[in-house]
Amino acid sequence: MSVLQALPPGSARLDPLALVREDLRDFGGYRSARSESLQGQVWLNANESPWASPADQSGAVRRYPDPQPARLRQALASLYGCEPQQLLAGRGSDEGIDLLLRAVCRPGQDAIVVTPPTFGMYAVSARLHGVRVVEAPLLDDDDGFCCDFDQLAATVENASARLVFVCSPGNPSGTLMPLDHIHALARRLEGRALVVVDEAYLEFADGASAVSLIAAQPNVVVLRTLSKAHALAAARIGSVIGDAQLIAVLQRCQAPYPLPGPCVELACRALTPSSLAITNTRARTVRHERDALLRALRAAPGVRKVYPSQANFLLVRFDRPQAVFDRLLAAGVVVRDLRAAPRLEDTLRITIGSAEQNAQVFALLGQGDAA
Numbered sequence: 073m074s075v076l077q078a079l080p081p082g083s084a085r086l087d088p089l090a091l092v093r094e095d096l097r098d099f100g101g102y103r104s105a106r107s108e109s110l111q112g113q114v115w116l117n118a119n120e121s122p123w124a125s126p127a128d129q130s131g132a133v134r135r136y137p138d139p140q141p142a143r144l145r146q147a148l149a150s151l152y153g154c155e156p157q158q159l160l161a162g163r164g165s166d167e168g169i170d171l172l173l174r175a176v177c178r179p180g181q182d183a184i185v186v187t188p189p190t191f192g193m194y195a196v197s198a199r200l201h202g203v204r205v206v207e208a209p210l211l212d213d214d215d216g217f218c219c220d221f222d223q224l225a226a227t228v229e230n231a232s233a234r235l236v237f238v239c240s241p242g243n244p245s246g247t248l249m250p251l252d253h254i255h256a257l258a259r260r261l262e263g264r265a266l267v268v269v270d271e272a273y274l275e276f277a278d279g280a281s282a283v284s285l286i287a288a289q290p291n292v293v294v295l296r297t298l299s300k301a302h303a304l305a306a307a308r309i310g311s312v313i314g315d316a317q318l319i320a321v322l323q324r325c326q327a328p329y330p331l332p333g334p335c336v337e338l339a340c341r342a343l344t345p346s347s348l349a350i351t352n353t354r355a356r357t358v359r360h361e362r363d364a365l366l367r368a369l370r371a372a373p374g375v376r377k378v379y380p381s382q383a384n385f386l387l388v389r390f391d392r393p394q395a396v397f398d399r400l401l402a403a404g405v406v407v408r409d410l411r412a413a414p415r416l417e418d419t420l421r422i423t424i425g426s427a428e429q430n431a432q433v434f435a436l437l438g439q440g441d442a443a
């Protein structure tokens with residue numbers, strides 16, 4: 073029986089819950105001691121220690137953390153333009169990817185669609201969960217990598233896939249996907265698949281977030297992270313944003329205490345207006361540096377192609393990528409070698425650093441690749 077046949081007629085088309093695994097729709101998940109809203113002064117319900125750790129003089133981490141602290145959820149929701157109940161915070165967007173896969177796809181039966189070259193964790197999570205990965209490759213044309221959205225939709229339909237991952241701006245392509253194309257894709261796939269828009273790098277781009285599509289298209293889900301522009305990669309704070317009912321299901325599939333207290337504190341400090349002002353200024357600096365390095369590298373010897381980028385990195389094809397990689401490494405500069413990936417046999421991905429670091433990269437690459 074198909075997912076849609078299992079639901080009352082007429083209710084399924086715009087109901088993203090119709091895409092959740094049938095066996096999980098009324099799944100309650102684990103009820104931790106912190107899920108009960110009880111009042112008291114002497115807390116003896118979670119088998120915690122009555123003493124603070126010698127490593128934690130303040131005792132701030134003695135007790136299990138709130139699973140979804142309201143002030144963090146509120147701050148993230150206002151940053152991303154949604155309601156708090158439309159947002160689930162978790163351990164990086166990596167956890168969001170994994171939760172979506174587990175909640176939506178049936179192991180051994182369902183498929184996801186990805187658009188290579190793209191972020192590798194979609195396929196890794198799918199494989200770990202026993203879910204087939206079907207590819208709708210991006211087209212590599214003169215303007216960079218781009219997506220044929222008709223072909224993408226057809227691939228999802230033919231594979232009866234339940235999830236399609238659209239990375240925008242793409243890693244490693246650097247391409248921003250047009251919002252109207254994402255909207256049309258979601259409309260065509262409503263009742264069939266969730267369209268997951270991974271916006272890990274959106275702070276460095278000129279486009280708007282797909283969060284604005286969710287009201288009209290509840291099968292759109294957006295991933296955001298504090299790991300990139302917000303400089304909190306080690307705090308592991310990411311967000312899944314979508315229809316509130318879908319978010320509630322994902323929360324029930326999540327580990328009981330996903331957000332370590334010290335990481336929540338850091339994240340809340342990073343989301344104050346003064347921190348956000350600094351983050352925005354730095355994101356602008358990164359864009360400016362990226363565009364300058366792109367222009368410089370396009371004129372450098374041994375560089376075959378520099379892809380346009382709306383993210384905080386450049387994807388570059390070299391005549392002799394190994395020589396370039398070795399020269400950078402010998403100078404202590406570590407870049408990402410992508411040559412093992414299909415169609416990227418001559419590419420390196422270079423993260424935009426500080427002005428000094430970018431100047432160092434250019435000084436090394438400006439020598440050509442024969443040195």
Ligand SMILES: Cc1ncc(COP(=O)(O)O)c(C=O)c1O
Pocket residue numbers: 163164165166167191239242243270272296297298299305308309310
């Ligand atoms: C496109 C994309 N999505 C998600 C992630 C994972 O981010 P997080 O640190 O939030 O798990 C990355 C990390 O590199 C990424 O490139």
